[in-house]
Amino acid sequence: MIVHPTTAGMLLAGVLFVLGLISILVRRDIIFMLLSVEIMLNAAGLAFVVASSHWGTADGQVMFIFILAMAAAEVSVGLALILQLYHQLKTLDSDEAAKMNG
């Protein structure tokens, strides 16, 4: 069976995205949740790259560069928040933060 490379790439991106999603819902450790977000971002980036190679344009690769920049910014903000959370709660469990409910 010959699979079209675009289809294979898209499937891979989908699988990666769903894996990231599942892990973000399942894990409680907030660092792993941040990692899962990164996985989902990369899945989205992969989908852009595959699509741009399919259409033969560079737009998707430009978008991927944007995503990388955004991911870097997100990680820096995210890590700062995680540090603050740990400082306040002495734990990395995201469910513990539910006490901020209000």
Place this chain on the structure above:
Amino acid sequence: MFPALIPLIPFISALLLMAGWKRFSRIGVTVTGCGSIGLAAVIAIIIAMQFSANGEQAIVQHAGNWLEAGGFKTGFDFRMDALSVVFVLVITIVGFLIHVYASGYMHDEPDYARFFACMNLFVGAMLTLVMADNLLLLYLGWEGVGLCSYLLIGFWYKDPANGYAARKAFIVTRVGDTAMAIALFMLFQYTGTLSIPGILENSTHVWSVNDGMITVIALLLLGGAVGKSAQLPLQIWLPDAMAGPTPVSALIHAATMVTAGVYLIARTHTLFELAPAAQTITAVIGAVTLILAGFSALVQTDIKRVLAYSTVSQIGYMFLALGCGAWSAAVFHFVTHAFFKALLFMAAGAIIVALHHEQDMFKMGGLKNRLRGVYWVFLIGCASLAAIPFVTAGFYSKDQIIWLSWSAAGGHVGLWLAALLGALLTGMYTFRMFFLVFYGEEKTKVHHQPGNSMMIPLYILAVLSTVAGFIELPHTMGHVTLFSNWLQPVLPAVSVLHESLAMEWTSQALSALLALSGIGLAYAWVVKHPKGMSDFLEMPAIMWLRGYWSRGWDFDELYNVLLVRPFVYLSRINRRDLIDTLYTGLGAFMEWCHNVLARTQSGLLRWYILSVVLGAVAILSVLIWRIYL
């Protein structure tokens, strides 16, 4: 002199007394309270003399604008014509005498200033009522006197029964006032003005005689008059109104306010002439009321309630006269009634005070030699009320009504017979009261003699109750018509159908005979054969009848069953407000939704993510569905 000063002075003094309240000394209150009415009386007399000298040219003063909206304009217009001069003079002069009397009667009262403030306010409102040139101002005075009546009936507010009586008076008269307000709206709609001369002039162009609409308006006006003047079917409030201090009963519930209905009908007589049906109803109401109230007065034990029922009965005579078209006879009876009924009330007040606030006649008795002065003035008052021939004012005014109730254009034999029966009843209940109080054995010791401030007004009123009758004598006795001539410019002369001296003699002789036999019956009943009478009165059927009459023919119970209980029942089933339940339910539903949604705000990050994902999936599914399928 400005007519507007007459009501203004009592108003100003009422304001002063209200604002000053406890800062005034007792003397200060007396001088302000009585002096203002005295001053108003002097001004009224001066204006009346000017008015008379000018050939009875009506004086109208525009004292300011009240309302101005679009084409509608009404102001504080005061009018002095023959009719209002009569009322203003009676109100200010009798009012002044009652105020002087009250300064003695209420001497030990802690709320002395409040009493005089309310009394002055009342006089001001009453003068506004009778001097108003437009119906709106008249209505202002009309409601003003109702308010003061409420305030003064409930003057001793610490007793809940007095508060109840005050509310009853206010609510029952409100029924009539509502009818009158509707009549005012209709008059404005049809005639385009509220000015009284304007309405009277336009009415003859707008309506023909017996027009349906004018009959409705006249009946609504009659409703207002019936409420204020305590006539059938709204007479129930007046006997209870005796809860107020006695000077209040004398001023408001005998001499002035309760005759406002008579004034209203006399003032709008043109409308009633256009509606003969309404006029007949007026006469019938008067005739029925005077008999019912006469029977009730016959069996009362409280001296003030006898006088209250007798007031209802005498105003019945006035309504009878109005209904027969004998306008000036009604106003004449108002004048004499104001004198002798104020006299009787104040004399009764003197007795009540002398006996340490005892109002039960069966606990009085034998006071003839103990209260000499009061005995004589009370006798004069009773004689005038019972219409003893020739020497009393009451005879000339009542006799005129009795004669005209048959001979006038609107008269009828039935009305005449009712008036004669009323004369008999009046003689009986008046002198039953008189003999019970002054004859027989002494049952309660006299506590102290009434002072000069109480006795001098009584002497003056006793003189007035006697001589006031001589200004209008019937054809058979000299034929003096000073009073009806005076009213001629405002109130047309009565049209007499049966002009017969012999018949008039008969009517007069009959009414005199009936009044005297009523007195004789009372004498036999109370003084001569008290034992035999009490045996007769103890018979079961008579006992029942006495109870029935003394409860005022059970009108209270009737209204209780017909109106009060259904109303209370409705308000009880509607206590939780059925309509409001819908809105409360809507609110409760919203609150429930809020609680459900608030649950989802758990603070659990992963739940939020899941809901975002589910939302995204849902939106994408819908989009895909719309695009591809």
